[in-house]
Amino acid sequence: MRILAIESSCDETSVAVVDNGIAVHTNIIASSMAAFKASGGVIPEEAARKQVESILPVLHLALASADGGWSSIDAIAVTKGPGLLGSLLVGTMTARALASMHQKPLIGVHHTLGHLSSTWLGTDAAHAPAFPILTLSASGGHTDLWMRTSHTHGTLIGHTIDDAAGEAFDKGATMLGLPYPGGPSIAKAAETGNKDAFPFTIPLKKEKTFNFSFSGLKTNLRYTIRDVGDRKSEIGDPGHALTADLAASFQNAICIHLVDRIKKALESYPDIKEIHLVGGVSANTFLRSLVTDLRSQISTLVVRFPQTLAFCTDNAAMIASAAYFLMQEEKNATDTFETSASLPLTNAVRDV
Ligand code: KG4
Ligand code: ZN
16 A cells, blocks of 8 residues: 655645555655744744745655656545644645545545654564554654554543643753754754753652643743853853753753653553654654663563654654554545644544
């Protein structure tokens, strides 16, 4: 089953061709992120305009690099939401037009289900992930902890009660004078910093739920910066120890908080076979090392991340993968759908 997928929910325009949910032939991604460096965040109208400019060139490039052309494509998949409405409409209208022109089934995919499937990309059937799986899905828009028994069945056991983890990285970077997107720039600055230089209070330590909170860490960072006194001029230059130490300490606190919740879930759900880390924040190597360390506690535990960095952040290959598994598990996968900026998570995975 070969699926051509389109992902256009935010500032990336991506088209991919994937076989059987795992074998990626091509995954072309055009990003308008550079246009938002000055504003420190995505401007929706501008992102939609960039989607319009990029969609056809990216589509043609993807088709040209996947041999077989339209006759080899069995179905078309597209992100139906959530995301920026203008951006989403460019992708869904293109997908609807292509499906009608080439007489292919069309599958609307929840963006989160795409991220949840990203750990299947590049695997082979013999080594594919095994349920039940605990997945931390952390990006600029969400921070969710899923306990799944299949691709489309499971429970959202935890979520953020304020900012998302990626948002904390992005806002923290702005405070530290580091460029957007904040995750990669904080991670880079942290490489030469001391993670224990500044104490941050790990959020919700005593909380019984699996929820996350990042707004306190953000405030903590603001006050720490305020209190550095005449060293303020060093902020914004990753070459200075102060910026590097602040970045390392802030990154450490975010990651410890994320891993604390995973540890707690492992205690409550001893049947978990695998832990997956997905979404833009899963690109963070410090977080990856902390999660990998959990294997020293449970030797049978399998820990997986998306196989390439391109599969961590928004991409169409994950949408093609999710569409394949949706078709396997859901009878109505090819039914008509609405494009929606605020699609509930229950539309991605059904509670069991
Ligand atoms: O999944 P994604 O591409 O888009 C959304 O659906 O939001 O995630 C983007 C987010 C941004 O907040 C970005 O700062 C964060 O992922 N991110 C990282 C890293 N790379 C990207 N956060 C921490 N460390 C990274 N290396
Ligand atoms: Zn995403």
